[in-house]
Each structure stands twice: as structure tokens, then as C-alpha cells.
Amino acid sequence: MMEKEKLIEVKDVQISFGSGRKKFVAVDHVNFDIYKGETFSLVGESGSGKTTIGRAILRINPTSAGDILFKGQKINGKISKKLDREVIRKIQMIFQDPQASLNERAKVDYIISEGLYNFKLYKDNRDKTRKVQEALKGVGLLPEFASRFPHEFSGGQRQRIGIARALIMDPEFVVADEPISALDVSIRAQVLNLLNRLKAEKGLTYLFIAHDLSVVKYISDRIAVIYEGRIVELAETEELFAHPLHPYTKALLSAIPIPDPVYEKQKKLLVYDPSMHDYSVDQPAWIEIKEGHFVYGNKAEIEGYRKELE
Amino acid sequence: MENKDIILSAKDVEIEFSLRGKKLKAIRKCSLDIYRGETLAIVGESGSGKSVFTKSFIGMLDSNGYITNGEIMCDGRDIAKFKTEKEWRTLRGKKISMVMQDPMTSLNPLKKIGVQIKEAIELHRGVKGAEAKDIAIEMLRKVGIPEPERRYNQYPHEFSGGMRQRVVIAIAVSCNPEILICDEPTTALDVTIQAQILDLIRKLKEELNMTVIYITHDLGVVANVADRVAVMYAGQIVEYGLAEEIFFDAWHPYTWALLSALPQLGEKGEELEAIEGTPPNLFVEIKGDAFAPRNKRALAIDFVKEPPFFDITETHKAKTWYLDPRCPKFERPSNIVNYREIIRRKVY
Ligand SMILES: Nc1ncnc2c1ncn2[C@@H]1O[C@H](COP(=O)(O)OP(=O)(O)OP(=O)(O)O)[C@@H](O)[C@H]1O
Ligand SMILES: Nc1ncnc2c1ncn2[C@@H]1O[C@H](COP(=O)(O)OP(=O)(O)OP(=O)(O)O)[C@@H](O)[C@H]1O
Ligand code: SF4
Ligand SMILES: [Mg+2]
Ligand SMILES: [Mg+2]
Numbered sequence: 001m002m003e004k005e006k007l008i009e010v011k012d013v014q015i016s017f018g019s020g021r022k023k024f025v026a027v028d029h030v031n032f033d034i035y036k037g038e039t040f041s042l043v044g045e046s047g048s049g050k051t052t053i054g055r056a057i058l059r060i061n062p063t064s065a066g067d068i069l070f071k072g073q074k075i076n077g078k079i080s081k082k083l084d085r086e087v088i089r090k091i092q093m094i095f096q097d098p099q100a101s102l103n104e105r106a107k108v109d110y111i112i113s114e115g116l117y118n119f120k121l122y123k124d125n126r127d128k129t130r131k132v133q134e135a136l137k138g139v140g141l142l143p144e145f146a147s148r149f150p151h152e153f154s155g156g157q158r159q160r161i162g163i164a165r166a167l168i169m170d171p172e173f174v175v176a177d178e179p180i181s182a183l184d185v186s187i188r189a190q191v192l193n194l195l196n197r198l199k200a201e202k203g204l205t206y207l208f209i210a211h212d213l214s215v216v217k218y219i220s221d222r223i224a225v226i227y228e229g230r231i232v233e234l235a236e237t238e239e240l241f242a243h244p245l246h247p248y249t250k251a252l253l254s255a256i257p258i259p260d261p262v263y264e265k266q267k268k269l270l271v272y273d274p275s276m277h278d279y280s281v282d283q284p285a286w287i288e289i290k291e292g293h294f295v296y297g298n299k300a301e302i303e304g305y306r307k308e309l310e
Numbered sequence: 311m312e313n314k315d316i317i318l319s320a321k322d323v324e325i326e327f328s329l330r331g332k333k334l335k336a337i338r339k340c341s342l343d344i345y346r347g348e349t350l351a352i353v354g355e356s357g358s359g360k361s362v363f364t365k366s367f368i369g370m371l372d373s374n375g376y377i378t379n380g381e382i383m384c385d386g387r388d389i390a391k392f393k394t395e396k397e398w399r400t401l402r403g404k405k406i407s408m409v410m411q412d413p414m415t416s417l418n419p420l421k422k423i424g425v426q427i428k429e430a431i432e433l434h435r436g437v438k439g440a441e442a443k444d445i446a447i448e449m450l451r452k453v454g455i456p457e458p459e460r461r462y463n464q465y466p467h468e469f470s471g472g473m474r475q476r477v478v479i480a481i482a483v484s485c486n487p488e489i490l491i492c493d494e495p496t497t498a499l500d501v502t503i504q505a506q507i508l509d510l511i512r513k514l515k516e517e518l519n520m521t522v523i524y525i526t527h528d529l530g531v532v533a534n535v536a537d538r539v540a541v542m543y544a545g546q547i548v549e550y551g552l553a554e555e556i557f558f559d560a561w562h563p564y565t566w567a568l569l570s571a572l573p574q575l576g577e578k579g580e581e582l583e584a585i586e587g588t589p590p591n592l593f594v595e596i597k598g599d600a601f602a603p604r605n606k607r608a609l610a611i612d613f614v615k616e617p618p619f620f621d622i623t624e625t626h627k628a629k630t631w632y633l634d635p636r637c638p639k640f641e642r643p644s645n646i647v648n649y650r651e652i653i654r655r656k657v658y
Binding site for chain 2: 017043044045046047048051096140141142144148151152153154155156157178181183184185186187188189190192193196211212213214215217218219237251252255256257258259260261262263264265269271272
């Protein structure tokens with residue numbers, strides 16, 4: 001197999017909020033690489049730290065330990081102005097809360113073109129207008145919307161404004177935090193097709209964060225499952241769905257709602273109880289149990305997972 | 311069918327927004343009966359008016375929005391005619407309560423989470439102080455927030471997106487409403503918490519004989535919660551029926567498009583079936599069937615005349631000329647006819 005180029009490397013990262021007695025470690029010992037041109041998804045509990053990790057890659061959240069590399073260069077902590085600018089331009093984020101992330105007093109036109117303006121990424125005003133209109137069309141919005149304000153849109157329309165704003169920058173890496181959650185199925189299909197097309201045409205790479213596992217299954221090359229700030233399992237999509245090992249992953253997959261009312265109303269959920277792990281003596285580690293398939297567990301658990309895989 | 315008790319009845323409702331001198335018609339002659347104790351899911355295109363329509367049931371339309379036609383009957387009163395906040399306050403909370411789509415806007419960023427829940431409880435349950443605080447902490451626990459005592463004292467920005475969402479749900483159900491409107495209440499939640507919330511809503515519904523209107527884009531969730539489903543497009547309901555009827559025997563071409571676009575029906579590496587084109591411009595009068603310009607199999611009449619509702623069964627109706635006896639013979643798309651089988655094959 002060809003050696004894949006690592007675009008993002010997250011190495012033993014810790015992110016905490018507050019300090020002293022109020023210090024709260026949101027994310028700890030997080031390790032993963034994202035290869036150029038792939039869609040890497042983070043799924044897991046609400047509040048487990050997905051957004052926090054995404055924001056750390058964008059340098060919005062500072063890290064308290066570990067390193068984050070972009071094309072081999074360290075981008076967390078103190079970095080040069082030049083690199084900072086490069087990161088701001090080449091790494092874009094589609095934010096989870098479109099309401100909170102759009103400037104309510106600015107028109108859509110301004111919101112979408114702000115980044116272009118900051119980096120002078122257009123020839124003249126004509127070119128800028130054209131780019132904004134293309135970006136709107138790309139996410140299924142009418143070009144006329146450019147002259148309206150965010151609060152005049154429905155939830156899904158606002159979310160797409162956020163997507164247009166990120167994609168117009170022509171980024172190399174996009175953190176897409178719940179980019180499709182407020183979208184109806186058809187627009188969702190349109191946006192997913194758009195993300196996939198940009199990936200195929202421009203080699204765009206994604207960190208995709210979503211709760212809708214049917215979407216994650218469709219779009220991702222690899223998936224990491226996170227629970228309480230720690231990644232508990234990581235594998236290629238097909239492998240993860242076929243052979244989930246960690247009990248949290250199993251619970252998660254069992255909870256995916258299936259669009260069949262007869263099936264759905266009688267299905268059984270697997271419930272995950274974190275107290276099932278006894279890590280007092282036999283300590284857990286991050287193990288590659290099979291090529292490309294990682295799981296977090298202690299010796300006894302890993303033994304059990306090995307048996308399951310046979 | 312047994313005679314059902316209608317708890318809320320909207321008839322021919324029209325809602326307009328005025329935008330810098332122009333009129334945008336968001337809801338066009340929309341009618342809907344809601345039965346006591348049922349869970350009705352509303353699905354549909356983004357921008358089709360799901361939030362606007364249901365917000366009009368609790369008087370929460372944005373200030374530039376007006377009900378310009380129709381009536382909304384609830385408790386023998388036409389609430390579409392309500393003018394003052396005072397009138398709305400007789401209804402909001404105890405009778406109808408709503409979980410809004412954007413959790414950040416329904417929470418006060420400067421107030422502690424717990425205090426916001428406590429205040430809702432004090433307002434509607436007639437308890438005060440420490441007792442209200444205990445109920446608030448209990449509500450946080452019920453919606454699955456770990457360490458509720460510690461979390462009680464935090465501010466909204468210290469919560470993750472999904473946790474904020476659960477707080478909003480806690481506030482809405484702490485009023486024990488008869489009708490609970492949930493607008494995308496679980497989109498920011500992981501599926502295990504989502505399953506928990508759906509269970510919670512189901513339990514509350516049974517305990518309190520609550521009626522639930524559930525707006526979501528997730529058809530999996532619809533399958534999970536809904537007794538009935540209404541499908542909206544461009545400010546109108548275009549099809550409604552029992553959940554099984556909508557999933558397994560859809561008739562409106564927009565409903566077909568909705569089901570066909572599901573990622574569960576998609577093949578990795580291949581494009582999903584998106585609907586071409588854009589939704590209609592709501593600033594201008596819509597002629598014929600609003601979906602016709604995007605429907606590859608539209609009939610000539612679709613562009614001229616708006617279809618009425620046709621009965622498929624006593625509970626299932628769709629607003630499409632395909633159901634007119636004069637409509638030429640045609641086959642529905644194969645993935646709709648075989649929907650159930652395809653889903654079974656692909657996902658179980
Ligand atoms: N600014 C902050 N101050 C204090 N705590 C924070 C802050 N931002 C996030 N947290 C905490 O960090 C943890 C992780 O939050 P994060 O937003 O990353 O979760 P998430 O996995 O994205 O969840 P969701 O799926 O609900 O969006 C949560 O416990 C949250 O309360
Ligand atoms: N305050 C407002 N001023 C002007 N237009 C508005 C306003 N609020 C909503 N609209 C318009 O009304 C229409 C219906 O909006 P609504 O929020 O009900 O959509 P929705 O079906 O809930 O969509 P989504 O699934 O994206 O939340 C949209 O076209 C929207 O742009
Ligand atoms: S949720 Fe309850 S407290 Fe909040 S506004 Fe509605 S009725 Fe009042
Ligand atoms: Mg998040
Ligand atoms: Mg809405």
C-alpha cells in the first residue's frame with residue numbers, strides 16, 4: 001500500500017478549561033492522524049469533547065498538553081505570525097451552532113465574503129460578488145439571499161450560510177462540526193454530495209463531527225469513537241460497523257434510528273455502563289488490535305475483543 | 311376508527327412576514343388537526359415553514375410575522391386572534407410549551423443554567439426556593455446531564471451544544487404542558503442520549519397524557535416516535551397519514567424525494583439522490599403544485615392548478631394530482647414501492 005500523507009496529527013493532546021481547583025480536563029490523551037484527502041469522523045457522546053478538539057485544531061481552544069501538527073508543522077501553542085495566518089486561511093470550520101456563530105447584524109453577503117476580504121482573495125468587486133453567489137448556489141441557496149440578514153432564515157438555511165462561508169476560502173482542511181444536523185434530508189444529500197465532490201476534485205480533507213451515524217457511515221473513510229474526552233475506538237468505516245468492539249461503540253451503533261416505523265418501535269437498545277470496566281489493577285491502553293483498528297481497553301478486555309474478532 | 315378528541319385544530323392558516331416593504335408568505339392555507347395524546351411528527355424541506363407554523367400555536371412568531379388568514383382552535387378559543395402577551399400567557403407553559411430549534415437563543419447567556427430551570431418551575435408549578443431547586447436538579451438528571459448539582463451552577467457557554475439542548479428540553483417539560491412542541495430537540499445529541507430523550511418524552515407523554523408535536527429532519531427519529539406524520543413543502547402540508555402509511559406507501563412526489571435522499575438508501579462513493587433545483591421563492595404567488603418545477607415526473611396540470619387533498623385511506627391523504635382518477639397510469643419510483651425491503655436489506 002502507498003504511504004499515505006498525514007495532513008493532521010493529533011498527539012497525546014489534552015485540553016482543559018479553568019485553572020486551579022476549578023480546572024476541568026475536557027479532553028485527554030487524544031491521538032489520531034488524518035490523511036490527506038480522507039474524511040475522518042469523530043462520533044460520540046454529547047459533551048465528550050468533539051467540538052473542543054476541532055476548535056483546538058483551529059487554534060481557538062489552547063491545548064494544555066500534547067502537539068497538533070498540520071503538514072508536519074506544529075500549530076498549537078506559540079507559533080509564528082506567518083504560520084498562524086496560513087492556518088487561519090487553510091483550515092476552516094463549519095460551526096455547530098449557526099445561530100451563535102453568524103454575526104446577526106451583518107448581511108449574508110458580508111458574512112460569506114469576510115474571509116475573502118481579509119485575505120484579498122478576489123480580483124475586484126465583480127469577482128467577489130460572483131464568488132459569493134457561487135458559494136450560495138453550491139449549498140442550495142438563492143443568490144438573492146446575499147442581501148438578507150441571518151435571522152431572516154430558517155435554521156437549515158443559516159447552517160448552509162455557515163458552510164458557504166467556510167468553503168469559499170478554498171481551504172485544505174475543514175472541520176465540519178455537525179454541518180448537516182439542521183438540514184432536511186434532501187439538502188443534506190446535496191451538501192454531502194458537495195463535500196464529497198470537493199474532496200474528489202480538490203483533495204479536500206475533512207474532520208467530520210456528526211451525531212447522525214447513518215450519515216457518518218455513508219461519508220467517512222475512518223471513524224473515531226469518543227467517550228468522555230477519550231477516544232475508545234478507531235477503525236475504517238466498514239470495519240467499525242461490522243466489528244464494533246468497545247461496549248460504548250456497540251451501544252452507539254444499536255441506538256441509530258432506522259427509518260422504518262415497525263422495526264424502530266420494537267427495537268432493543270444496548271446500554272453502556274462505564275462502571276463495567278475494572279481498571280483498578282489491570283490498566284487500559286490504546287491498542288492496535290488489527291491493522292488500522294484501535295481500541296482502548298485493559299489486557300483482559302483486549303483478550304476478549306481478540307476472541308470476538310476470530 | 312374511534313372518535314378522536316381534537317386538542318388543537320388549525321384551519322386555512324396563512325402567515326406572512328414583512329421584509330423591508332416586501333411580503334413573504336411563509337404559510338399558505340395550511341390545515342392540521344392534532345389529536346389528544348398522539349405524537350405527530352412534522353417533516354419537510356428546510357424553510358418549508360415547520361417552525362413558523364408551530365410557533366404560531368404559542369404566539370412566538372417573530373415581530374415581523376402575522377397570521378393573515380385562518381383560525382387555530384384550542385380550548386374553544388381561536389388563538390389565531392390573540393393579540394396581547396396577556397392572552398398568550400393563559401396558554402403558554404401549562405397548555406402548550408415549546409422546545410425551540412436554537413437552544414442558544416432560548417437560554418439567557420448571563421444566567422446560571424440551574425436558575426433558568428428553577429425560574430420556569432417557580433412560574434408554572436407554584437413551588438418556590440429550595441423545593442424548586444431540587445426539582446430543577448432532578449430535571450437535569452432526567453435529561454441525562456451528569457453531575458447535575460455541579461452543572462446547576464454553570465453558565466450556558468460552559469455546556470456543550472447537546473447539553474444546552476437538553477436544558478431547553480428540561481425547561482419545557484418542567485411546566486407539565488398538555489401539548490409539547492419539540493422543534494429539532496435532539497439534532498445536537500448523540501444517538502444514545504437521543505434515545506434517552508425520546509424515551510423521556512414517551513414516558514412523560516404516557517404519565518401526563520401529553521400530546522407531542524415533533525419536528526425533525528431525521529426520518530429515523532420520526533419512525534421511532536411518531537404515530538402520525540405530516541409532510542410540509544413550501545408553506546403547506548402536502549401529505550399526512552399514519553407513520554407506516556408515509557414510510558411504506560408515500561404518494562406525494564416530495565415525500566418520495568425525501569425518502570429517496572436518505573443516506574441509508576445511498577451507496578458509498580455514489581451520489582445521494584438530492585432534489586434538483588431550489589425551493590420556490592416565497593415572495594411571489596405560487597402557481598399550481600409548488601413542487602412541480604423540481605419534480606421530473608410532473609404532470610402538465612401541476613404547473614397550472616393547485617391539487618386538492620385526495621384520500622388514500624381514512625387516515626392518509628396527499629395533495630397531488632397523481633391521485634386524481636383522471637391521472638394517466640404511472641408507476642411510483644421503485645425505491646418507494648420497495649422501500650421497506652430496501653431498508654431491511656441495507657441496514658439490519
Ligand atoms: N468554554 C468552556 N468552558 C468550560 N467548559 C467547557 C467550555 N467549552 C466546552 N466545555 C466543556 O467541555 C466538554 C466538551 O465539550 P464539547 O463542546 O467539546 O462537547 P461535544 O463533544 O462537541 O458535545 P456535543 O456533541 O454536545 O456538541 C463539556 O463537558 C463542556 O461542558
Ligand atoms: N423573521 C422572519 N422574517 C422573514 N422571513 C422569515 C422569518 N422567519 C422565517 N422566515 C422565512 O419563513 C420560511 C419558513 O421558515 P421556518 O423557520 O418555519 O422553516 P423550517 O421549515 O422550520 O425550516 P428548517 O427545517 O430549516 O428549520 C423560510 O423561508 C424563512 O426564510
Ligand atoms: S417553557 Fe415554561 S417557563 Fe419557559 S416560556 Fe414556556 S411556559 Fe414560560
Ligand atoms: Mg459539539
Ligand atoms: Mg425550523
